[in-house]
Amino acid sequence: MLSQAVEDYLKTIYKLEERSSATTNEIARAMNVAAASVTNMLKRLAELKLVEYTSHKGVTLTEPGRKAALEIIRHHRLIEMYLHEALGYSWDKVHEEAEHLEHHISEEFEDKIAEFLGHPTHDPHGDPIPTKDGKLPETNHDSLFKTDAGQTVIVQRVPDSDSELLRYLADIGLKPKAKVEILLKAPFNGPITLKVAEKEIIIGREVAEKVFVAPFKTETKKKK
Amino acid sequence: MLSQAVEDYLKTIYKLEERSSATTNEIARAMNVAAASVTNMLKRLAELKLVEYTSHKGVTLTEPGRKAALEIIRHHRLIEMYLHEALGYSWDKVHEEAEHLEHHISEEFEDKIAEFLGHPTHDPHGDPIPTKDGKLPETNHDSLFKTDAGQTVIVQRVPDSDSELLRYLADIGLKPKAKVEILLKAPFNGPITLKVAEKEIIIGREVAEKVFVAPFKTETKKKK
DNA sequence: TTTAGTATTTAGTCAAGGCTAAATTTATAA
DNA sequence: TTATAAATTTAGCCTTGACTAAATACTAAA
Numbered sequence: 001m002l003s004q005a006v007e008d009y010l011k012t013i014y015k016l017e018e019r020s021s022a023t024t025n026e027i028a029r030a031m032n033v034a035a036a037s038v039t040n041m042l043k044r045l046a047e048l049k050l051v052e053y054t055s056h057k058g059v060t061l062t063e064p065g066r067k068a069a070l071e072i073i074r075h076h077r078l079i080e081m082y083l084h085e086a087l088g089y090s091w092d093k094v095h096e097e098a099e100h101l102e103h104h105i106s107e108e109f110e111d112k113i114a115e116f117l118g119h120p121t122h123d124p125h126g127d128p129i130p131t132k133d134g135k136l137p138e139t140n141h142d143s144l145f146k147t148d149a150g151q152t153v154i155v156q157r158v159p160d161s162d163s164e165l166l167r168y169l170a171d172i173g174l175k176p177k178a179k180v181e182i183l184l185k186a187p188f189n190g191p192i193t194l195k196v197a198e199k200e201i202i203i204g205r206e207v208a209e210k211v212f213v214a215p216f217k218t219e220t221k222k223k224k
Numbered sequence: 225m226l227s228q229a230v231e232d233y234l235k236t237i238y239k240l241e242e243r244s245s246a247t248t249n250e251i252a253r254a255m256n257v258a259a260a261s262v263t264n265m266l267k268r269l270a271e272l273k274l275v276e277y278t279s280h281k282g283v284t285l286t287e288p289g290r291k292a293a294l295e296i297i298r299h300h301r302l303i304e305m306y307l308h309e310a311l312g313y314s315w316d317k318v319h320e321e322a323e324h325l326e327h328h329i330s331e332e333f334e335d336k337i338a339e340f341l342g343h344p345t346h347d348p349h350g351d352p353i354p355t356k357d358g359k360l361p362e363t364n365h366d367s368l369f370k371t372d373a374g375q376t377v378i379v380q381r382v383p384d385s386d387s388e389l390l391r392y393l394a395d396i397g398l399k400p401k402a403k404v405e406i407l408l409k410a411p412f413n414g415p416i417t418l419k420v421a422e423k424e425i426i427i428g429r430e431v432a433e434k435v436f437v438a439p440f441k442t443e444t445k446k447k448k
Numbered sequence: 449t450t451t452a453g454t455a456t457t458t459a460g461t462c463a464a465g466g467c468t469a470a471a472t473t474t475a476t477a478a
Numbered sequence: 479t480t481a482t483a484a485a486t487t488t489a490g491c492c493t494t495g496a497c498t499a500a501a502t503a504c505t506a507a508a
Contacts, residue, residue, distance in 0.1 A: 085337045112311045
């Protein structure tokens with residue numbers, strides 16, 4: 001069994017690899033530990049064959065490393081969903097609890113809650129839940145910030161770990177599946193005016209960059 | 225926050241104190257660690273003011289130590305109940321999962337599952353669940369082994385950690401709340417014949433010593 | 449009260465994971 | 479190409495919790 005620390009490193013590396021590549025410093029920053037600690041751990045992970053490590057060049061996950069990372073991510077997102085759906089946690093509180101529990105549940109627990117939830121594909125923040133055999137749908141949504149005025153979109157995903165942001169987003173209705181019309185974008189990366197649930201709201205760049213959306217398609221119903 | 229190791233020691237000490245007193249060797253045996261490791265830990269626990277430690281004399285929990293132990297036990301038993309009731313775990317599997325989870329849930333989680341369960345007083349094995357303010361009802365039941373033939377009793381409690389035994393007990397109907405008539409006790413600590421749910425069953429000493437019961441009272445209904 | 453046996457503690461190790469400070473490597477800009 | 483900055487690694491240290499082997503303390507029986 002992998003230690004919690006090892007699991008946390010793998011998860012972090014996985015997420016960094018998604019965006020670009022995982023270097024010592026980036027891992028250190030993401031995990032809030034000293035760079036020297038990371039170097040140590042990377043050597044150990046390499047010995048465990050969980051990563052490919054080249055000194056001064058960063059790391060990449062091996063196949064077993066990737067599998068392990070996805071397993072933890074599956075735990076995390078299933079637990080978030082379970083806390084929200086079964087225990088009535090608000091969506092800004094699920095991340096922290098899941099952050100601990102993800103390392104300590106058994107396969108049986110995982111299966112039982114997945115079953116209970118009807119094998120969900122996404123967590124409450126719109127993040128996809130890896131399948132048990134380690135598959136994760138490709139998702140590559142644009143942020144609200146990059147979307148042009150005049151478009152109508154559906155919110156797909158928001159960040160999961162910033163409670164304050166999540167409370168704000170819930171407040172203004174920017175939750176996954178919400179329909180959003182982009183009314184106006186002020187020049188020079190200024191505020192964006194949206195219509196959400198019949199209400200007009202104005203958000204700034206910082207928030208707009210963190211809300212990911214996909215185009216709304218009217219004729220999504222396939223009536224054959 | 226206390227480490228998992230510290231919590232496990234406190235829990236073990238608490239349970240040993242219930243039966244008699246907690247000595248280095250007994251703790252070592254109960255936890256499956258070397259006695260020297262226990263000595264080390266006892267010194268640390270004493271520094272943390274969680275136990276009173278006198279060299280060569282064993283330990284007793286201080287008030288904060290007792291509180292902490294009861295909190296873990298509350299977690300454990302609530303989780304067992306939750307796994308059983310909400311997730312359909314069989315009663316022989318709840319202990320092991322709870323053994324891990326008990327260290328990693330938040331106050332909020334504790335409260336949410338207690339709420340969900342309607343603030344239960346006992347876990348699936350009949351062990352009492354400490355209240356949030358650290359109260360635990362006195363329980364001092366006799367075992368089936370110590371009960372005389374001819375008596376009718378109600379099962380109160382069975383051990384929680386022996387899966388095989390639990391499966392056997394479930395099989396023959398010896399679960400908490402079951403009504404049991406003691407038909408016959410063979411001499412020289414021999415087999416005991418019981419009537420449980422209209423069926424006659426025969427159990428040996430080893431099992432009888434592990435099932436705790438209280439006298440059945442017909443007129444328990446207080447109709448004023 | 450001596451002695452054997454048992455319980456306990458001491459001493460010294462080890463691995464995991466963290467840290468800081470110093471050294472080194474790589475990258476960049478003049 | 480060379481100086482400097484930034485990234486990374488090395489070296490050495492710390493704490494937690496485990497271990498074994500050796501020393502010591504307690505207890506009970508002769």
